[in-house]
Amino acid sequence: MHIVPANGADIPALGFGTFRLKGPQVLEVLPRALHLGFRHVDTAQAYGNEAEVGAAIRRSGVARGEVFLTTKVWVDRFRHDDLIASVDESLARLGTDYVDLLLLHWPNQAVPLAEQIEGLNAVHRAGKARHIGVSNYTIALMQEAVRLSAARLATNQVEYHPYLDQSRLLAAAREAGLALTAYYAMADGKVLRDPLLTDIAARHGRSIAQVVLRWLVQQDGVVALSKTASPARAAENIAIFDFALSPEEMAAISSLAEPAGRIVSPPGLAPDWDAAA
């Protein structure tokens, strides 16, 4: 697996996502995923599974220092002191004294962005987060966060799959040295029924999931997250570093993007998204 350099962070290009994995499922699948070679794990305060994520990493026998571990601060903990307290609680649940990456989970105007970013920086200065970043940020919000932060931001984690054009956001992230971390690669299952992806997958003797994850990690500056409760699918999803898509295939997959391709836009959380390119 290759590493994506991101303003001083070295992020393994494929991460194991844990959204919607309940504690017992995490304990079952995550040690298997680590044995398969996953070295990047994504959780969040809001997922309610940090304790099991920490336990699964320890149970796997893979050294903590070999795992790139991300968590995210939920939007109701963005006031300065509360953000710091929430990270201490996360670290206690995870059973570790640092995370590799700490993100603000969604934008939230209720607390000034400068205060949120200073909270991240305070945690970073204390050595409790090796790197910091944001999630679900628009281009303008990301650029504002970059301007406000003393420490360089490593990533903006956003929805990205073949039906959602993120080329403008990706260009802006590259310009500022951030990685774009892609979630929802399977587009809620829609990619699995796509005729073009079916054709490309057949040509390579791969699954559609592999083609989509490959399309993501083959783009400069892109990190992909992949969640599955199934160890067999985890094995499938990590087997994407021994083949390549042609430039024509990359472009054809990108051309599947639709103006209404965005799926994740929770009312009360979602910002005023950038227009599709």
Ligand SMILES: NC(=O)c1ccc[n+]([C@@H]2O[C@H](COP(=O)([O-])OP(=O)(O)OC[C@H]3O[C@@H](n4cnc5c(N)ncnc54)[C@H](OP(=O)(O)O)[C@@H]3O)[C@@H](O)[C@H]2O)c1
């Ligand atoms: N920052 C944010 O706001 C945010 C939002 C959403 C997600 N995320 C992060 O991104 C990660 C990935 O996103 P996601 O979990 O929503 O979506 P995903 O990785 O696109 O997976 C969606 C579904 O696809 C299925 N799947 C996985 N591999 C497959 C395969 N090889 N063949 C067929 N189906 C397959 C899985 O079902 P099975 O489990 O049944 O295999 C999974 O539930 C999350 O777990 C989380 O860590 C972040």
